Amino acid sequence: MSGNPVERLGRGTTDLVVDLGGLARFAGRVVVAGSGRPWRLRRLLDEVFGIGVLSISIIGLSGLVVGLVLGLQGYNTLVRFGAENSLGAVVGLTLIRELGPVLTALLVAGRAGSAIAAEIGSMVVTEQLDGLRMMSVDPEDFVVAPKAMAMVISMPLLSALFITLGLFGGMVVAVGIVGGDAGIYLTSLESSVEFREDVLGSLVKALVFGVLVALIATWRGYTAEPNAAGVSAATTSTVVASSVSVLIFDFFITALWRV
Amino acid sequence: MNVSPLRDLLVGCFVLAGLLSLAYLSVTLGGLSYRGPGGLQIHATFDEVGGLKPRAPVVIGGVKVGQIKSIQLDGDLRPRAVLDVDPAVGIPVDSSASILTSGVLGDQYIGIELGAEEDVLKGGDEIQYTQSAVILERLIGKVVQNLGADSE
Structure with a gap:
């Protein structure tokens, strides 16, 4: 980095715009490549296994523990106002509107996003993508599209599992630890959750986060420097960039559409 | 990648479990049941x-x-x-x-x-x-x- 500060600011801005433009063109190519024939269902299924099925344990355990904590914290706060019957509403709305999609996206970015970037990055290093191109197989169609698609499919499903297990965790606290009633918990839950505002909003968030993590992870791997340090940098920046952009997008989705 | 029926079964179970959770959130909690x-x-x-x-x-x-x-x-x-x-x-x-x-x-x-x-x-x-x-x-x-x- 040389030159005066203004020059460096200009170069940084140009680099950012070039990077974002490259990402957008890459996204367009992947969508075009992935939506045409052949469908590559076998590849997609394998990727859903790697991204979705193998994430179930971490997502399920985290969801359960988050639900337990929310139940305890919510109870401790609500009991001061004599409103402990609203525990179900507090746990449910917090999980469905905010924590479910966001925590799922952060966990999946750390567990599966980093793996995607490392795998594609090491394929760049060992020139496997060039090998595919030599056999006139488009790597964006064969390698990137199934991974990105599997991420977009898995994210809402994992988020729904996270939320459901979290609601169960909250009920365990409400019934088992603070000695409440399961019926009161479920009634408060069911009467406060709206389909359009809460559940649909949660689904939209999870889909947006899935697209974000999928794009960032595959793009970082695809553009990794072809050496060992490049793969490690791609993996790190995948986790950092997708976590930060998930949180920023979460704020804007919440602010703009009140979901 | 080798094709294994067990893996496909697990993927199927994952998608089913996710969809069931979504259905529970939408229908039971979201109150979709009386819409229509x-x-x-x-x-x-x-x-x-x-x-x-x-x-x-x-x-x-x-x-x-x-x-x-x-x-x-x-x-x-x-x-x-x-x-x-x-x-x-x-x-x-x-x-x-x-x-x-x-x-x-x-x-x-x-x-x-x-x-x-x-x-x-x-x-x-x-x-x-x-x-x-x-x-x-x-x-x-x-x-x-x-x-x-x-x-x-």
Whole structure:
């Protein structure tokens, strides 16, 4: 980095715009490549296994523990106002509107996003993508599209599992630890959750986060420097960039559409 | 990658479990169950709806038969609620609707007292007899006023 500060600011801005433009063109190519024939269902299924099925344990355990904590914290706060019957509403709305999609996206970015970037990055290093191109197989169609698609499919499903297990965790606290009633918990839950505002909003968030993590992870791997340090940098920046952009997008989705 | 039936089975289970969770969140919690074209829509106009909100239950004798679809002011600036009820339940035309509260601080709902007529309400009909929500502050205000009048 040389030159005066203004020059460096200009170069940084140009680099950012070039990077974002490259990402957008890459996204367009992947969508075009992935939506045409052949469908590559076998590849997609394998990727859903790697991204979705193998994430179930971490997502399920985290969801359960988050639900337990929310139940305890919510109870401790609500009991001061004599409103402990609203525990179900507090746990449910917090999980469905905010924590479910966001925590799922952060966990999946750390567990599966980093793996995607490392795998594609090491394929760049060992020139496997060039090998595919030599056999006139488009790597964006064969390698990137199934991974990105599997991420977009898995994210809402994992988020729904996270939320459901979290609601169960909250009920365990409400019934088992603070000695409440399961019926009161479920009634408060069911009467406060709206389909359009809460559940649909949660689904939209999870889909947006899935697209974000999928794009960032595959793009970082695809553009990794072809050496060992490049793969490690791609993996790190995948986790950092997708976590930060998930949180920023979460704020804007919440602010703009009140979901 | 080698093809294994067990892996496919696990992927299938994952997708099923995710979809089941989504269905639970949408239908049971989100209250999608009473939405749809099959619902019979009837209207009821009140003087005061208090804390009544859309999706509040409509009950007959404690059993939920539908929910509130929307509440809007009509031409005379009176709140008018659209009730979405199960068409299989025949509600007599001379039935009355009251806004009730479950418990002291609970949510408000509409309770329907059945009438005696043979004819039942059809889609778009209006419930003639309605009873508005009880506003606790006004009730207390009246009691205080009456106490003041007595002591003079």
